[in-house]
Amino acid sequence: MANVETLTLDCRDKPTRDINNAIRKAADDGVKTVEILNTRARHNIGVGILKPIHLIYRGHVGYYTVGLCDGVTAEIHGSAGWGVGDNLLAGEVVVEGNAATSAGPSIRGGRIVVKGNGGPRCGVYLKSGDLIIGGDAGYMSGFMMQNGRLIICGDAAKGLGDSMYQGQIWLGGKVEEMGSGVAETEPEAGELDAVLEMLDGYKIKPPKAFRKLESDRSLWNFNKNDFAAWKDVL
Amino acid sequence: MCGVGGIFFKSAEHGAKTGEIAYRILDGIYRRGPDSTGVALWHDNADGLLYVGVNCEAPGGGGRILEALDQLGTVKQATDGDGYIRAAIAYGGSEEDLVDAIDALDPAITVSSVGRHLEVLKHMGGVANLDAKFDLKSYDGRLAMGLTRYATESRIDFTNGQPLSARAVPGLAVMHNGHITNYHHLRSSYALKGYNFSTQNDSEVIPIMLIDEMSKGATFEDALNITVDKLDGCFTYIAVTDDCFAVVKDAYAAKPTVVAENDEFVALSSDPQSLREGVLSDIEVWEPGAGEVHVWQM
Structure with a gap:
C-alpha cells in the first residue's frame, strides 16, 4: 500500500477491531490520510494509533474517538460522543460539531478543538496541550486539570476548574458558578495574543474579552482552618 | 450500567x-x-380498558392470574409471556383493589403496573x-x-x-x-x-x-x-x-x-x-x- 496518499475506509459491516487495525496498518505503510465513511456514531473508531496519520471522519462519531493516540491529526465532520481524544499524547483533533461529556480527558499534549458546544467535564484531568471549546462548556469543565490550556469562548456551567492544580482556563463568556480553588489572574504579556491567534487558525470567532483563570493553590495543602472549603470540594 | x-x-x-x-x-x-x-x-385507549402488567415468578402462574383478572373484570386481550402477563381488561373498580387482589394470589405474583393509557411490558x-x-x-x-x-x-x-x-x-x-x-x-x-x-x-x-x-x-x-x-x-x-x-x-x-x-x-x-x-x-x-x-x- 506504499505510495497511497488517501485510503477510504467504509465502516459499514466492519467490526471495530478490523477498522482500527486497518488504520494502524495504513499508518505503518506510510499512507497520509484515511477517510472514514459511515461512522454512524460508532464508538472507538481510530483508537490506539501511534504513528502519524491524518483521519477524516465523515459523520458523527461515538465514544473515545482518537483515544490513546500519538501524533494523529483528525477532522470530525459531525459531533463526537464522550471522551473525544482521550489521553492524546500529540496531534490534533478538530470536531466541527458538538462534543459530549469529557472532551479531551487527560490529554498529555496536542490540541483538541470543538467548534460547537462541549458537554460536562470538558478537559477533565487535562495534563498538557490545549482544549478549545468554540461554544459553551458544561458542568465541572477543567475539573482537576493539571496543566495545559482550556479555552472556552462561550459560557461555562457550574464548577468551572474545580480542584484544578495548575494550567490555565481562558473564559470568554459568563460562568454559572466558579469551582473551588480557582482565581482570576492577570494575563502575562503575549498570552492573550497567543490564544487569539490559535482561535484565528481555526476560524473560531473570539469573544469580546477573555478572563484568565488559574488555581489559587488554596487546595494544594490541607489546612484545617479551611475545613468548609474542603468539605465543599469533597 | x-x-x-x-x-x-x-x-x-x-x-x-x-x-x-x-x-x-x-x-x-x-x-x-x-x-x-x-x-x-x-x-x-378509546375503549376505556385498564392495562395490567403482572410479574409472575411462579412457573405456570399465568392461568391463575388471568382467571382472577376475569373475575374482577372482563379480560379483553391478554398474553401470557411466561414470567410476565399482559392484559387489557374492562374494569370499573379501584386500581388498588385490583392490585391487592392479584398480589394476594401468591407471594411470587405482583402487579407491575396498571394504566389507562400506559402499559408496561418486561422480559x-x-x-x-x-x-x-x-x-x-x-x-x-x-x-x-x-x-x-x-x-x-x-x-x-x-x-x-x-x-x-x-x-x-x-x-x-x-x-x-x-x-x-x-x-x-x-x-x-x-x-x-x-x-x-x-x-x-x-x-x-x-x-x-x-x-x-x-x-x-x-x-x-x-x-x-x-x-x-x-x-x-x-x-x-x-x-x-x-x-x-x-x-x-x-x-x-x-x-x-x-x-x-x-x-x-x-x-x-x-x-x-x-x-x-x-x-x-x-x-x-x-x-x-x-x-x-x-x-x-x-
Missing part, C-alpha cells in the same frame, strides 16, 4: 412503526443492560425476547420508552425489572439508569408514610417520590425538580405519564443520554449510536446537562 431510550411522535398520524424504532434503539443499548428489557407504551434478556413474547414491533402508537437493565442492587427477575411504577398508581412509569445511594433512607421514610413497595429495586423510590410530591401539591415538573435535590447518587431517568414525558439528569451528569428532536418526533437514548440506528438517520443530537429536567407535553 443500564440503558434508557425510546421515541415519541408528536402527531397520532405519523405513519411509522413506533415499536420497530423502539426495538432498534433498545437493541442498540443492549450491551449497556443485558439482564432484562422493558418498555412503557402509550395507548389512545428477561434483550429486546428480542420482549418482541418474541409481546410483539413490540407491531406497536404503532405515539410513545414507546424503555430500559435495558444491568442489575446492581436487586435480583435479575421480572419483579425487579424496569419500567417501575408506584404500587397501584396508574399513569406513571419510570425508567432509571444509575444508582440511588440514599435509597434505604428514603424507602424507610416513605414506608413510614404508608407507601407500599413492590420490589427491592432502588429505582422504585423515584416513582414513589414523584407521587408523594404531587400529592402534596407539586406539579409534575416541580416534582421532577425536587427529585434532583432529594435523590443522592447518579441517575438519568425517563418518566412517562398519561399526557407527558420527561428526562431528568442528576447534578453530576454522570449518566449519558442524548436527545434528538424534529417536527415529527422526540427520540432519546443513552447512546447516540443506538438513537441514530433507531430513527435510521444521521440526525443531530444534544445532551441534557447536569441537574436538568426536560418535559415534553403529548
Whole structure:
C-alpha cells in the first residue's frame, strides 16, 4: 500500500477491531490520510494509533474517538460522543460539531478543538496541550486539570476548574458558578495574543474579552482552618 | 450500567412503526443492560380498558392470574409471556383493589403496573425476547420508552425489572439508569408514610417520590425538580405519564443520554449510536446537562 496518499475506509459491516487495525496498518505503510465513511456514531473508531496519520471522519462519531493516540491529526465532520481524544499524547483533533461529556480527558499534549458546544467535564484531568471549546462548556469543565490550556469562548456551567492544580482556563463568556480553588489572574504579556491567534487558525470567532483563570493553590495543602472549603470540594 | 431510550411522535398520524424504532434503539443499548428489557407504551385507549402488567415468578402462574383478572373484570386481550402477563381488561373498580387482589394470589405474583393509557411490558434478556413474547414491533402508537437493565442492587427477575411504577398508581412509569445511594433512607421514610413497595429495586423510590410530591401539591415538573435535590447518587431517568414525558439528569451528569428532536418526533437514548440506528438517520443530537429536567407535553 506504499505510495497511497488517501485510503477510504467504509465502516459499514466492519467490526471495530478490523477498522482500527486497518488504520494502524495504513499508518505503518506510510499512507497520509484515511477517510472514514459511515461512522454512524460508532464508538472507538481510530483508537490506539501511534504513528502519524491524518483521519477524516465523515459523520458523527461515538465514544473515545482518537483515544490513546500519538501524533494523529483528525477532522470530525459531525459531533463526537464522550471522551473525544482521550489521553492524546500529540496531534490534533478538530470536531466541527458538538462534543459530549469529557472532551479531551487527560490529554498529555496536542490540541483538541470543538467548534460547537462541549458537554460536562470538558478537559477533565487535562495534563498538557490545549482544549478549545468554540461554544459553551458544561458542568465541572477543567475539573482537576493539571496543566495545559482550556479555552472556552462561550459560557461555562457550574464548577468551572474545580480542584484544578495548575494550567490555565481562558473564559470568554459568563460562568454559572466558579469551582473551588480557582482565581482570576492577570494575563502575562503575549498570552492573550497567543490564544487569539490559535482561535484565528481555526476560524473560531473570539469573544469580546477573555478572563484568565488559574488555581489559587488554596487546595494544594490541607489546612484545617479551611475545613468548609474542603468539605465543599469533597 | 443500564440503558434508557425510546421515541415519541408528536402527531397520532405519523405513519411509522413506533415499536420497530423502539426495538432498534433498545437493541442498540443492549450491551449497556443485558439482564432484562422493558418498555412503557402509550395507548389512545378509546375503549376505556385498564392495562395490567403482572410479574409472575411462579412457573405456570399465568392461568391463575388471568382467571382472577376475569373475575374482577372482563379480560379483553391478554398474553401470557411466561414470567410476565399482559392484559387489557374492562374494569370499573379501584386500581388498588385490583392490585391487592392479584398480589394476594401468591407471594411470587405482583402487579407491575396498571394504566389507562400506559402499559408496561418486561422480559428477561434483550429486546428480542420482549418482541418474541409481546410483539413490540407491531406497536404503532405515539410513545414507546424503555430500559435495558444491568442489575446492581436487586435480583435479575421480572419483579425487579424496569419500567417501575408506584404500587397501584396508574399513569406513571419510570425508567432509571444509575444508582440511588440514599435509597434505604428514603424507602424507610416513605414506608413510614404508608407507601407500599413492590420490589427491592432502588429505582422504585423515584416513582414513589414523584407521587408523594404531587400529592402534596407539586406539579409534575416541580416534582421532577425536587427529585434532583432529594435523590443522592447518579441517575438519568425517563418518566412517562398519561399526557407527558420527561428526562431528568442528576447534578453530576454522570449518566449519558442524548436527545434528538424534529417536527415529527422526540427520540432519546443513552447512546447516540443506538438513537441514530433507531430513527435510521444521521440526525443531530444534544445532551441534557447536569441537574436538568426536560418535559415534553403529548
